[in-house]
Amino acid sequence: MSDTLTATAVLDEVAEGRQPIVNDLTIHVATVNGSGSQSSNNVLMRAIFQMGVPVSGKNMFPSNIAGLPTWFTIRVNKDGWIARKKEVDLMVCMNPQTSREDVEALQPGSLCIYDAPLNCKSIRKDIEFYEVPFAKLAGELTTDSRLRKLLTNMVYVGIVAELIGIERQEIIAAITKQFKGKQKAIDPNVAAIDKGIEFTKANLPKQNKWRIERMNKTAGKIIIDGNAAAAIGAMFGGVTVVTWYPITPSSSLCESLIDYMKQHRIGPDGKATFAIVQAEDELAAMGMVLGAGWAGARSMTSTSGPGISLMAEFAGLGYFAELPGVIWDIQRVGPSTGLPTRTAQGDVLEVALLSHGDTQHIALIPGSVEECFEFGSEALDLAEMFQTPIFVLSDLDLGMNNWMSDPFKYPEKPFRRGKILSKEKLDELGGKWGRYLDIDDDGIAWRSIPGTEAPSYFTRGSGHDAMARYSERPEDYKALVDRLAKKYETARKFVPKPVVDIRRGAKIGFIAYGTTDFPLQESRHQLESERDIETSYLRLRALPFTDALKAFVANHDHIYVVEQNRDGQMADLIRLEVGEDQKKIRKILHYTGLPCDARSITNAVLHMESNRAEMVVRAGVDKRAVTHAVSED
């Protein structure tokens, strides 16, 4: 495709030695899982960040503790594009299992540092190779075999730094941060960095294709993963009961929460203002959340797709018996084990309708670490306001990868505890209270908290009337589920509104959500700068939809819903919502387990704009940024 040709032309120009590309490259490191490369990659990423250059890091790791291949990709981009980019500019090959494949996937003209025994240079001629005897260099640093393995990784950091111009002082600062100031750990790592720098100076040819140069775009920014951000948000949102069952990629959410709560939510008397319980499974985790919510606590759990499936029965009870609680779903590729360490947005429909019978759930969809933080407390508010389970749909890419962000703002909004029956309220009602009486005509009734002087009621999953009495009467059941539907309608006015960017005259409207936002923003830029195509964009942030959606669809000729699942789950929900306009809805679907990239979206849109009959493009399966288009209808 022409885009690929353009990119190659630029490469040729650079190869002639005219000018280096500054602060725009992708570094891809291939290692063996369990070899300790995570620290080295974090140091590399952080050093670039400290030079003021926007950067993002993605860990592509196997479902394995040690031995299988793992990759870490660092994208450096002066313009702040932090989505995954498929093209690799600088490869570091440390893994014999994958080195051939890694090298074969490179574009002509890329740089490749490799461990000498891998003999990568014999594979291709159109790559600039840098052969490094890592075992020998690490052997000169230490005789301890375990330490040698770890330091080997730090040596490649030194080599990369020297080759592309990352400042040594920033590497050292990053190491100091990584090892929390422990001199015993810092010293050998700095020695390894210097070993790499010296070797490069003495033995490797200089390159002038890519350079990192200091700039001023990261001052005051933080680096954090979405799970930690969600944990901090929940802590400042006043969560008190947390239950969880370990599952990748959600475990780190509750694990971060435990760490933060220990630091900030234990009083001077040593007493905790929270309870965190590792449950025996997700069914129990969900049951505990709802039991705690029923008893008046702000409660939450975190899980991933398979856990959501196990929570289905309780989700129905929570909806029907009107029990608050928050469930974070850090989506991954499913089912069962699936690809537990790969990302997806495949739980949208499952969560939207989770459980038996007539059930509809409110869901929040954060699109950045900042929103993970905000929704951490927002979800707790909504759970109490709507007395129902609130789901938060994050994903592995957002939850487990490191993202650059502005620092989070302290929440100024007071907690919203919803309609909790007080003595004053009961007096105001003249004693006429029923647990499920819709006094305010918004579908939300007043609830009383057990163990208080407020009047009691019996909570059940079986049919009940407005006074919470057991009932199988047809009119009672219908009134109950109709009121729940009304409550869902009310929620439209309270859930986070979509972020809408309308360009006047634009015929194309994008709709996306969650992590698809990052490549989508970049794709819009590509379409505009490369093709002069202006597009509008609506980023969904919640279910149920708000009124803005219908208007957006109505005002554009073609709507491209871009998401990371096979069937276009959100697109189908949108089709249900917009009625006649549903014929405008087209799907761009990226579901390889890797995060979606901008070029895949751009190519898919261009393809569909010139092939009007096609309504679906399944993108992102090719290594070289060429899209395979398949017509669905």
Add this chain to the structure above:
Amino acid sequence: MAESVLKIGTEAPKENRLGMKATDYAGGKSTLCAGCGHDAISNQIIRAFYEMSVNPVEVAKFSGIGCSSKTPAYFLGRAHGFNAVHGRMPAVATGAMLANRKLIGIGVSGDGDTASIGLGQFMHMVRRNIPIIYIIENNGVYGLTKGQFSATADEGSKLKTGVINDLPPMDLCALAVQLGCGYVARGYAGDPKQMINILKGAIAHDGLSVIDVISPCVTFNNHDGSTKGYQYSKEHDELLHQIGFVQAYEQIEVDYAPGELREVTMHDGSRILLKKLEEDYDPSDAVQALQRLHKATEAGAMLTGLVFLRPEKTSFLNLLHMTEQPLYALGEAETRPPKEALEKIMRDLM
């Protein structure tokens, strides 16, 4: 046959120490079959809470699914109740107790709810020692779905349809002992006096109490060949001891010959008295407890009494080092850390 209880103390007064009447502890009208063992248990729950002067407003009732699980609607109407999903009551109760450590929790489950679909949650609740009273109304069959065997049905027992159970029964008391529950008892719905003393002891216990009550199903499991009907239970009741209960405020001295009586002081200062029958029984000895349970099963006997008692075991809520004030009652001042805390977290991430 020996009496199951020690006669001590005085008749209950017309009002308890809170000034409440027994009717203040009543619930809705039962919709179970006439003669159901479960109703007899509900009546003893009402009496036990009344006589122990527990404020019903401080009680939270939990249940799973099944005939037994309907009963919380039939006692302590002033308490909040939560009829959960099948086999999952332990999780709901755990969550509620975490939210409000001052709640007095009582859960009612059945043998289907606990021994089959809910076995995992039951065992983990025992392992955690969640401080509630957990009653299994055990009749060996699924009543609401019309009489299928449950996992506690005895080997060789017969359904009304003539089907014989070939599988060994699950002994929930033995499981609870094995998992370290501090208060394990077996009662019989046809012996209300023993039942109320077991219940009072459970109310006094700070920790999980597992009470397995043989509670005949008059409709589906009370015929010839049934091993959990009234007739069979009456004929095969084997007492571990006579049981007496003395409340903390009662000034009652009990005088018995040495070796005749065991006395255990509970968390709230009340005392459980256990009088020896033919064989001495030490309820703090898990090995002896398991031995007696096993022998009873082999002999086809229904062993009742206080099977295991270790009141000193720490409840889960104490292990969590929570504030005295229940978590649900904490406000923004207690649960939203100050602005400086967020600023520090942000600085560390820069």
